[in-house]
Amino acid sequence: MKVAYWPGCVSRGFTPELHGSMQAVAPLLDLELIEIDRGSCCGAGVIAEHNQELADTLNARTFALAAETPGELMMNICSTCQGAQSECQERLDASAEYRAEINTTLEAEGLAYEKGLVTNKNFLWLLVEEIGLENLTKKVKRPLTGLKVGPFYGCYIVRPTDRLGINDENPRDTYMEKVIEALGGEVIDYAGVHKCCGFPIITMNKKASLQMAGTHLADATDADADCLVVPCPLCHLNLDLQQPMAAGEIGRDLSMPVLHLPQLVGLALGLEPKELGLQRHVIKPTSVIDWTTAVVGSADGASSGW
Amino acid sequence: MPDYTLRLRRYDPESGEAPHYEDFQVELDGHRSVLEAILQVRGDQDGSIGVRCSCRAAICGSCGVRTNGKAGLACHTHLEDAAKRSKDGENVIVVEPMGNMPVIKDLIVDMEEVHWKKIRRVTPWLVAKEPVPEREYIVPHEAMVDITQTMACIQCGACVSDCLTMEMDPLFVGPAALAKAYRFVGDPRDAEQEQRLSDLAEDPHGMYDCTHCFQCIEACPKGVAPMSQIMRLRRRAGSDFHIDDRNNGHRHEMAFVKNIRKNGLLHEADLLPDSYGGKFHPRAVPELLSSLPVVLRALKTGKVTVKKALLHEHKASPEIKRIFDTVENREVRIEYNLYISGNEDDLADDPSDVGGEAPAATATVTETVVVEEQIVETETEAVVVEETVIEETVVEETPAPVAEAETDVDAPADSEPTEGDNQ
Numbered sequence: 001m002k003v004a005y006w007p008g009c010v011s012r013g014f015t016p017e018l019h020g021s022m023q024a025v026a027p028l029l030d031l032e033l034i035e036i037d038r039g040s041c042c043g044a045g046v047i048a049e050h051n052q053e054l055a056d057t058l059n060a061r062t063f064a065l066a067a068e069t070p071g072e073l074m075m076n077i078c079s080t081c082q083g084a085q086s087e088c089q090e091r092l093d094a095s096a097e098y099r100a101e102i103n104t105t106l107e108a109e110g111l112a113y114e115k116g117l118v119t120n121k122n123f124l125w126l127l128v129e130e131i132g133l134e135n136l137t138k139k140v141k142r143p144l145t146g147l148k149v150g151p152f153y154g155c156y157i158v159r160p161t162d163r164l165g166i167n168d169e170n171p172r173d174t175y176m177e178k179v180i181e182a183l184g185g186e187v188i189d190y191a192g193v194h195k196c197c198g199f200p201i202i203t204m205n206k207k208a209s210l211q212m213a214g215t216h217l218a219d220a221t222d223a224d225a226d227c228l229v230v231p232c233p234l235c236h237l238n239l240d241l242q243q244p245m246a247a248g249e250i251g252r253d254l255s256m257p258v259l260h261l262p263q264l265v266g267l268a269l270g271l272e273p274k275e276l277g278l279q280r281h282v283i284k285p286t287s288v289i290d291w292t293t294a295v296v297g298s299a300d301g302a303s304s305g306w
Numbered sequence: 307m308p309d310y311t312l313r314l315r316r317y318d319p320e321s322g323e324a325p326h327y328e329d330f331q332v333e334l335d336g337h338r339s340v341l342e343a344i345l346q347v348r349g350d351q352d353g354s355i356g357v358r359c360s361c362r363a364a365i366c367g368s369c370g371v372r373t374n375g376k377a378g379l380a381c382h383t384h385l386e387d388a389a390k391r392s393k394d395g396e397n398v399i400v401v402e403p404m405g406n407m408p409v410i411k412d413l414i415v416d417m418e419e420v421h422w423k424k425i426r427r428v429t430p431w432l433v434a435k436e437p438v439p440e441r442e443y444i445v446p447h448e449a450m451v452d453i454t455q456t457m458a459c460i461q462c463g464a465c466v467s468d469c470l471t472m473e474m475d476p477l478f479v480g481p482a483a484l485a486k487a488y489r490f491v492g493d494p495r496d497a498e499q500e501q502r503l504s505d506l507a508e509d510p511h512g513m514y515d516c517t518h519c520f521q522c523i524e525a526c527p528k529g530v531a532p533m534s535q536i537m538r539l540r541r542r543a544g545s546d547f548h549i550d551d552r553n554n555g556h557r558h559e560m561a562f563v564k565n566i567r568k569n570g571l572l573h574e575a576d577l578l579p580d581s582y583g584g585k586f587h588p589r590a591v592p593e594l595l596s597s598l599p600v601v602l603r604a605l606k607t608g609k610v611t612v613k614k615a616l617l618h619e620h621k622a623s624p625e626i627k628r629i630f631d632t633v634e635n636r637e638v639r640i641e642y643n644l645y646i647s648g649n650e651d652d653l654a655d656d657p658s659d660v661g662g663e664a665p666a667a668t669a670t671v672t673e674t675v676v677v678e679e680q681i682v683e684t685e686t687e688a689v690v691v692e693e694t695v696i697e698e699t700v701v702e703e704t705p706a707p708v709a710e711a712e713t714d715v716d717a718p719a720d721s722e723p724t725e726g727d728n729q
Contacts, residue, residue, distance in 0.1 A: 009571040009572035009574075010572065010574065012571065012620075013571075013572060013573065013574045013610075014574045014604060014609055014610060015609065016609065017609070038623060038625075040566060040570045040571065040622065040626050041566045041570065041571050041572050043566070044562075044572075045518050045537075046558070046559055046562045046563070047562065047563060047566065048537065049537045049540050049541060049559060050541065050544065050545065050559050050560075050562075050563050051541070051545070051563075051633060051634065051639055052541075052639070052640075052641045052642070053633050053636075053639065053640040053641065053642075054563075054629070054630065054633040054634065056642075057629050057633055058566075058626070058629060061625075061629065083520075090644065091642045091644060093649070094642065094644055094647070094648070094649040094650060095642060095647060095649075095650055096650065098640075098642045101640060105629055105632050105633065106629075108625075108628065109625045155470075155517075155518065155519040155520050155521075156518075156520075159519070159520035159521065159523065159524045160520055160523045160524050161524060168390070189393075195470055195519075196470045196471075196517050196518075196519040196521075198474075198517060200517045200518045201471070201514070201515060201516075201517045203554050203558045203578070203581040203582070204514045204515065204553045204554055204555050204558065205471075205475065205510065205511075205514075205515050205553070207475075208471060208474040208475040208478075208515065208517075209517070211474040211475075212470065212473075212474050212517070215474070241600060241603065241604060241609070242600060244599070244603070245599075245600065279607070279608070280607050280608050280609050281607060282603045282604075282607055282609075
């Protein structure tokens with residue numbers, strides 16, 4: 001399947017292992033990634049807060065560029081991109097008059113956004129709705145047997161439910177649990193699954209921001225999770241990069257590995273931790289590596305390549 | 307008829323018992339409301355259940371509770387919808403008091419202690435411009451349409467209950483109060499818009515403390531979208547009044563916008579210092595020093611290289627810069643408000659939409675509201691005018707009102723009157 005691939009900014013900036021692991025996993029899922037290389041930042045809600053029309057125009061441009069690729073749909077790997085882009089698309093699709101206004105600005109570049117021009121799905125949604133869980137299970141080479149994984153969605157991919165198309169038919173706010181199970185892992189339920197990582201207020205209210213991250217990490221620890229998995233690199237920044245600070249803020253030792261979704265999929269599909277950039281994490285995913293070594297050791301005797 | 311298990315969180319401070327959960331069985335159609343189920347249980351099984359309610363039609367805002375983890379009005383939540391969110395088994399509905407507020411008894415929370423204090427914090431009345439005109443204020447339609455969304459608030463507290471910032475920072479002014487603040491900031495008759503904005507921007511627990519989690523949008527039974535109102539406050543404070551707050555709120559926004567204009571994609575290494583006013587700004591130095599361990603960790607793990615941090619490989623195309631210039635140089639910001647203008651498909655599909663354009667209908671309604679407010683506000687100063695009077699009743703051992711008498715009480719009143727036969 002060919003997809004117009006939107007990696008976002010952070011996956012190529014402070015969490016390069018996310019973009020890298022997605023590229024490593026794609027061929028194993030028969031996904032051909034056609035990168036939307038001229039696209040711009042989705043605005044992460046901040047540009048919309050500054051000027052709504054500006055955010056809508058920038059994203060309409062990205063959608064128009066995606067439509068120019070031979071991809072069947074557009075795929076992102078960031079909850080924040082999904083949420084911010086869905087918000088813009090909802091407005092763009094609502095009014096022909098408003099679209100015409102936006103298209104006047106895009107015209108000079110020969111681009112235009114038409115209603116429903118692209119379907120934009122996060123990798124998580126694509127896994128369940130396009131690839132399918134049964135199909136995914138068939139591709140598993142190293143089932144995540146015994147690995148206890150806590151899902152952490154990120155706000156932008158679970159709320160508001162109507163804008164994001166979360167309903168009985170597509171219960172997208174339960175997909176992470178389904179994917180973890182399809183890969184053979186054990187789902188850990190804890191209080192923070194659908195809560196906020198705190199990243200958006202890190203420069204404005206560091207204390208509250210780090211308390212959010214720390215609390216969810218501690219809750220997952222208490223629920224006996226081996227690791228968390230996130231479909232959002234911004235959540236990863238607060239939960240992994242800032243974890244030592246978050247631990248200080250809540251006054252408790254924390255050592256909870258946080259995996260990007262493509263990394264978890266990659267492990268189950270047989271890739272080695274190093275190919276997935278797990279060494280780039282601040283919190284060493286020792287529990288996950290130990291588990292990989294144990295499984296690989298018993299399965300085919302190969303080394304984990306660590 | 308399906309059988310539901312109502313799992314109520316019970317707490318009575320006078321009993322000396324710890325809070326606990328108690329199961330009750332109810333037999334009701336799935337389309338009946340959670341409130342009907344609670345009242346049935348109270349009437350038939352346990353008259354000591356404490357619940358606050360009045361209109362049972364999603365108008366008075368009294369019966370805010372959490373059902374299976376989500377805040378909302380009990381009278382506006384169908385049993386079958388609540389049951390879908392169950393984590394405790396089929397047809398189990400856990401009903402708890404709202405969050406972020408102290409519990410008085412069972413499902414009744416102390417709204418005064420948190421919600422009303424915060425509402426009063428934002429000066430919830432119109433500060434008249436001097437000199438007061440002899441007759442009515444004349445205001446443009448568009449300006450009043452802009453604030454209709456915040457006027458739809460019925461003060462139920464569902465957004466306050468589920469606010470994730472308030473969970474960590476109880477001092478946060480919060481979604482309901484900030485939405486209320488926009489009701490006056492957006493009103494052209496108000497004399498102190500800049501002071502209101504400056505106050506809420508400078509408050510460390512004010513408008514820049516919101517973490518964009520969308521919980522309030524999801525919880526609100528009236529479509530007020532408090533978070534969208536908070537973003538409007540920020541837009542007004544930053545772009546219209548250039549308020550340079552001490553919380554780095556506006557600086558962060560401008561640093562982000564500048565960063566994307568320049569690079570097309572976000573260059574994080576520049577964003578942090580710029581959010582504090584630039585690398586050499588006195589405010590930036592301690593912040594950057596405290597962030598040093600984080601930066602070092604990023605370098606150590608190979609997440610970031612020195613070269614990558616200093617030189618951003620992406621540069622924005624001229625097209626991006628042109629879009630920024632075109633849009634930012636407009637004299638008036640263009641905003642498309644879905645609450646007011648709606649989705650054209652829905653408008654076309656809805657047969658109940660008499661005679662056409664919804665925006666016009668909304669405008670008509672707004673005008674009525676304005677007139678009413680003027681009358682009230684000129685007669686009695688400093689009164690919160692749009693609040694519904696709420697009856698508070700901590701019911702104990704009183705027989706419940708007979709539920710059968712109601713027909714379809716859980717059907718909410720539409721947030722907008724339908725009589726708008728335009729113009």
